[in-house]
Amino acid sequence: MTIQVRKPGLSTTVQDSGRTGYYDVGIPPSGALDQYSLRAANLLVGNPAGAAALECVYLGPELAFDADALVAVAGASMVPRVNGEDRPLWESFAVRAGDVLGFGYISAGARAYLAVAGGVDVPEMLGSRSTYALGALGGVDGRQLAEGDRLPVGTPSAGAAGRRVPEDLRPVLSKDVEVRVMMGLYDHRLTDAGRATFLGDTWTLTPVADRIGFRYKGGELETVDREPPFGAGQDPSNIVDAPYPIGSIQVPGSVEPIILHRDAVSGGGYMMVATVLSGDLDVVAQSAPNTRTRFVAVDLDEALAVRAAYRDRNRRLAEALG
Amino acid sequence: MSDVRAARYSWGGDEFLFVELAEEMSLQANFRVVAITKALREQRLDGVLEIQPANASYQVRYDPDVIEPHALLGRLQELEKQIGDAHDLALPTRVLEIPVLYQDPWTTETLMRFRDAHQDPDSTDIEYAARINGFSGVDEFIAAHSGSPWFTSMVGFVAGLPFKYQMVPRDRQIVVPKYLRPRTDTPKQTVGYGGCFSCIYSVRGAGGYQMFGITPAPIYDPTQTLPDFADFMVFFRPGDIVKFTPIDRERYDAYLADVEAGTFRINARPVEFELQPSLDDPDGYNARLLAGLNDGGAA
Incomplete structure (x- = not known):
């Protein structure tokens, strides 16, 4: 079967669990920014958790189905509609041949994941179907969906309508969030006052919030005086171009921190002062502009405990939908 | 040691x-x-x-x-x-020839659109770089940029973009600041410069490096159509040694025709690089590294 794109939405891309092993040549992992919601949507329709689905940002697409299908939407609160009638979020439902699936306005979060039983079957590139638009790679011709695209769908396994994600396994979507980070990388470039500003201020997400990075407004971070090392550049925030971890927070010009997400540029010359824990990247992914954000510092042991809790939550999700 | x-x-x-x-x-x-x-x-x-x-x-x-x-x-x-300190290690790598049309019409048009983001709105990027590095003019600057080879020190930023560090002593390094504010546009295959690094933009997009010219050689090809990309869509690897060769517009157009015909290949030779001889006698060692390129002629 194929799905025809009648309206592409604001920025809809094919994403799966991502690609590993090419960041060293500048090809980032890509994949769903909110991996938990991707897994939920896929498990609801009987897909492997990391299968390719559609990531729909702020304003969803309108899609026509040429055959019966089982679908589910998880993540941001963007209510799916079949031929104009509301369908539940976080629950699998059937669409019939000839149906048109659209979305209502977004009321919370930023990214909804539409999974279809069988998965979106675009060709794998470097081991993943995820779209990496900067490199024109993966997805549909390496770009976001456009009107008239036809998305092939794979062969579904056993799945049923009416499967639901229990309430306690759905993320809380809020305009006030805490994001846990590990300080480090080049945080020694900050004074104590600079660190206090970073961890003490409430940061506001700007409209510059896409698959590459999320930029926040707030105070200016005070830096330690120095003689610039050869090759770094004159600005106090410059470093000799270095690799950027996914989730690292860089502060060009010591203002407006940027969290790099899964389509990150792989390296560059701005000091990074902290890294978001891998599981909390889902929280960042569901932040819409103006979301008030506090960065909470944890140490390695705490970070590993957070990671274990995230894995446990995923296990419970898989059990609930198994 | x-x-x-x-x-x-x-x-x-x-x-x-x-x-x-x-x-x-x-x-x-x-x-x-x-x-x-x-x-x-x-x-x-x-x-x-x-x-x-x-x-x-x-x-x-x-x-x-x-x-x-x-x-x-x-x-x-x-x-x-x-x-x-790795002084006794030898690295098997490649020496590559990258043809460059310096002061080309495309980067010139682009840099003119972003003069308000530049340190010196009244000159071009390469004129500015030549002046602040003490060269008599652009020709002398191009001779220095293309005269000694470059060591690919990092691949990344975006897919397949090589950063290169020139294999000359520090007192001969060219140093140029990045734009005051990044551009929203850079032509594909622009030869750029920021800090002490030269780069080649693998794709069109945002950028903050000064723009000196453009190469007709594709360095990233997700469709893997050209022979250089038969094995992988990214051409550059860390450790690749690069010689920039200035070319004129006629030669540029000829290479571009080869690219379109699907026959273009980057002139490349295997070589073994050792750090210590390079540090002891940079110019002599560089001349020996590049000698192999000339056997095969241009790409």
Whole structure:
């Protein structure tokens, strides 16, 4: 079967669990920014958790189905509609041949994941179907969906309508969030006052919030005086171009921190002062502009405990939908 | 054997371990990065997912549920000791010839659109770079930029973009600041410059490096149609040694026709690079490295 794109939405891309092993040549992992919601949507329709689905940002697409299908939407609160009638979020439902699936306005979060039983079957590139638009790679011709695209769908396994994600396994979507980070990388470039500003201020997400990075407004971070090392550049925030971890927070010009997400540029010359824990990247992914954000510092042991809790939550999700 | 400072290790969240071998850029620091990351790759440690060399630093992405973070840290510290200052290591690599149309119409048109983001709105990027580096003019600057080869010190930023460090002593390094504010546009295959690094933009897009010219040679091809991309969509690898060759518009158009015909290949020869002879006699060693290129002529 194929799905025809009648309206592409604001920025809809094919994403799966991502690609590993090419960041060293500048090809980032890509994949769903909110991996938990991707897994939920896929498990609801009987897909492997990391299968390719559609990531729909702020304003969803309108899609026509040429055959019966089982679908589910998880993540941001963007209510799916079949031929104009509301369908539940976080629950699998059937669409019939000839149906048109659209979305209502977004009321919370930023990214909804539409999974279809069988998965979106675009060709794998470097081991993943995820779209990496900067490199024109993966997805549909390496770009976001456009009107008239036809998305092939794979062969579904056993799945049923009416499967639901229990309430306690759905993320809380809020305009006030805490994001846990590990300080480090080049945080020694900050004074104590600079660190206090970073961890003490409430940061506001700007409209510059896409698959590459999320930029926040707030105070200016005070830096330690120095003689610039050869090759770094004159600005106090410059470093000799270095690799950027996914989730690292860089502060060009010591203002407006940027969290790099899964389509990150792989390296560059701005000091990074902290890294978001891998599981909390889902929280960042569901932040819409103006979301008030506090960065909470944890140490390695705490970070590993957070990671274990995230894995446990995923296990419970898989059990609930198994 | 020269003294090397101890590396600085830092956790990048729960999945990355970042290692800074030196705060300053140097060929030695980069060569150590290449040597350590190459040795680490050969160890094929379970749980190591990505090994990413950069200019004077590198990082490892790993799964802490498979390899305990401090166990990984210990392995990297052992490697640091084992490689030492890397003065006696030889790196099998390639020497490549990249044709460049300096002061081309496309980057010139682009830089004119972004004069308000530039340090010197009244001159072009290359005029500015020549002046602040003490050259008599653009011709002398191009002679220096294309005269000595470059060591590919990092591949990244975006897919397949090489950073290059010129293989000359520090007093002959060209240093140019980045734009005051990044541009929203850079032509594909622009030869750029920021800090002490020359780069080639692999794709069209945002950028902050000064723009000196353009190469007709594709360096990233996700469709893998040209012969240079038969095995992989990214051409450059860390350690590649590059000679920029100035070309005129006629030659540029001829190469472009070869690209369109699907026959273009970058002139490349295998070579073994050793750090110490390069540091002892840069010009003599560079001449020997480049000698092989001339046997085969231009691309």
